[in-house]
Amino acid sequence: MSGWLSARAVTVVVLLAALALLPVYVELGGSRFLLTLFTRIIILAMAAVSLNLILGFGGMMSFGHAVYLGIGGYAVGMLAHEGIYSGFVQWPVALAASALFALVIGALSLRTRGVYFIMLTLAFAQMAYYVVAGLARYGGDDGLTIYKRSQFFEPINLSNKTQFYYICLALLYASIYLVWRIVNSRFGMVIQGSRSNDTRMRAIGFPTFRYKLTCFVIAGVLCGLAGALLANHTDFVSPAMMYWTRSGDLIIMVVLGGMGSVVGPVFGAIALLVLEETLSGITEYWQIILGPLLLLVVLFARGGIDGLLRKVRYA
């Protein structure tokens, strides 16, 4: 077993500390753009952490997870459009809507396996996409601008970039901790067992469906929260948030970072988005590199970044 000073443990600690200190660096003269970029990375990392709960630990290959980003985001956006700016109303609505959707989608999809499950989750996400794109009142295809961020009591001000960054970071840390506790609990054992061998789980006495559904809902709610944050970050929501390729991006983050590890998705989100930034600086056709890179990761580095870190041993 790797001890406290394993390469992986050190990397995780350094990373989490660096994220916490980023705004300080920006205050001291670093580029303000970094703050914006990393706020986005943190929010998407949270979405990826939620996906990893069902994908990495639960073995449920959902290709429609981005739908919750959209649901959470549109809850905030629609309410703001109607003049309701209070975060105490918007955010619970975002979470409740995500929970409801996850409950329905999960109840219908979790009865199937493999590619059928993938297609059902994808189909439901596309349905939501088309419904929202058809709502002319809320911007339809063009999306909806949010003129005022979620309001809480003083002194919380989401328009303050540094404050918003720390709120997002705190929520990310909380999500990681929550997922870590869930995964190692009795509930988490059932989820992991179902991933490993669902038939055996049922043979030894677990009605696995209800546990998987619960897990699915938890992941949806967490992602819905990320969606609410994203809406505040971009001051804008559009149906594109839910398009199936966005779900693909989330899956890339999870796999790139390393599935089956709670922090893995954070590595993945950082890696993907930083890669996107740096590569697009080099060439506007950077996805020509990303595509084959993904292919190579799948073929040769399946454990992702986390897997590579676990292999590093001190001499």
Add this chain to the structure above:
Amino acid sequence: MPDLLQVENLAKRFGGIVATDDLSIAIPEGQLHAVIGPNGAGKTTLIAQLSGQLTPDSGHIQFAGSDITALPMPARSALGLARSFQITSLFLDLSVLDNVALAVQAHAGHSFHFWRDARGQVELRDPARAALARVGLTARENLPASALSHGEHRQLELAMALASKPRMLLLDEPMAGLGPEESARMVAMLRELKKELTILLVEHDMEAVFALADRITVLVYGRVIASGKPEEIRNNAQVRDAYLGEQEAVHG
């Protein structure tokens, strides 16, 4: 005293193939009942129907006084009917101890507990360790299940079946693929278990069957051609022709 397991006129077809044909068996508590027969006789299909993995086309299954014919798998396990699998069906990416602990957890109430670390809970770990000790796998408890040899997988299978504290065990070829030494160990273990459990044993290994069984049922093409005490079966001409004859030819 009513039998613990009563199977009446069980039937199952797959398209044109009759897997189970008007099958009836009664097993009283405490008996070790062996089911033998050539390949394709429907032995695994029988276990699948008894454990709930398959639904019979017709017929009834009664366990401990209740009709379980339509009961789903998890519920049968809760009633005390446990099974082992012929083809290794373990949680290969989890540790050996985790495997057995899951079997314990299945009978320790619901699992909607999201916070406490499951691996630190003695009420799960202790019974798991006890089951592993029964089958002799204590030394391997922290290894991933995939690291175990085939024989050790069969032992783990048994440990998991035991961890749920069943009243009756459905064992599907526990000796499959075991060498002479491991087989002898398994027979000894089963002989011990016989004292506290009712067992339905599906096996090809005739030595083990005749060493352990209180009663034997012979299955050919899904139907019972003979059922009785081991000596009766051994001397039954029909059975010899259909099955034992070829077994002796194989084993010389």
Add this chain to the structure above:
Amino acid sequence: MTLFIEQCLNGLQFGLLLFMLAAGLTLVFGIMDLVNLAHGSLYMIGAYFAATLTAWTGSFLLGVAMALVGTLFVGMVLEVVVMRRLYGRDHLDHVLATFGLILFFDETVRLIWGPAGLSLPLPSWLNAPVQILPGVYYSAYKLSIIIVSLAVAAGLYFLVMRTRVGMLIRAGASNREMVGALGVNIKLLYTLVFGLGAALAGLAGLMQAPILTVQIGMGEIIIILAFVITVIGGIGSIRGAFVAAIFVGLVDTLGRAFFPDLLRMVLSPAAASTAAPALSSMLIYLLMAIVLVLKPEGLFSAGNK
């Protein structure tokens, strides 16, 4: 009434187009157990090749023929270089790897042809309307799509049902290991099957090019529909794909054409115009969800493990 007939023909035409796309997908999935998201990229490549080659040669037919060959070639190269390494792996690996291929193809196309998309004008002899029934006219080109598609479907049926290769394909769809055990040159079979699927995708792409679109991202839009059809029809079943595709094509086209009017009968005009486009798009997914809930293996499952 004429409108209804026209919409039915449109639905048939759309359905047949979808069938060609779905047929390749279901073949590859059924025989090689490969989930290929990049199938839509081959569809896009067919359209781009056709647009470029017809402009270059000046002849519609020649350009189209060359585009077909080109797509077939790209497909087979793809199989040898990439797909071979994916066989036998987890479906998640397939999804990720082929997703990476989508990114690659989209960007490559953008690099070569630019972001704006192309157009493929029809030659005049295909542009005229044809009288199919007294008083009912239909586009000659759309009619030719229907005819060509039906011919391809018939050819596919003949290939799968009546030739040795087809027998291997059907056997492979229901039991992969057996075909390998029979000593058939599996590698070659797989390359050919994949190539066939690619050609079908390319054909669908180039056929719709003059009337719909030639742009980046067209693959991503249509691949979902193709998967939906594959799933409804049952994975590995070409017959299932045919039935499902026609059905989906008709439901989608007729739905979009007549559903708004139907809605207006029950809802206020404002509500109807809000709900109609959203609900029409949703129809197909709703259909798939219903089919899967009722029959989780699809309508005509080939019985694959």
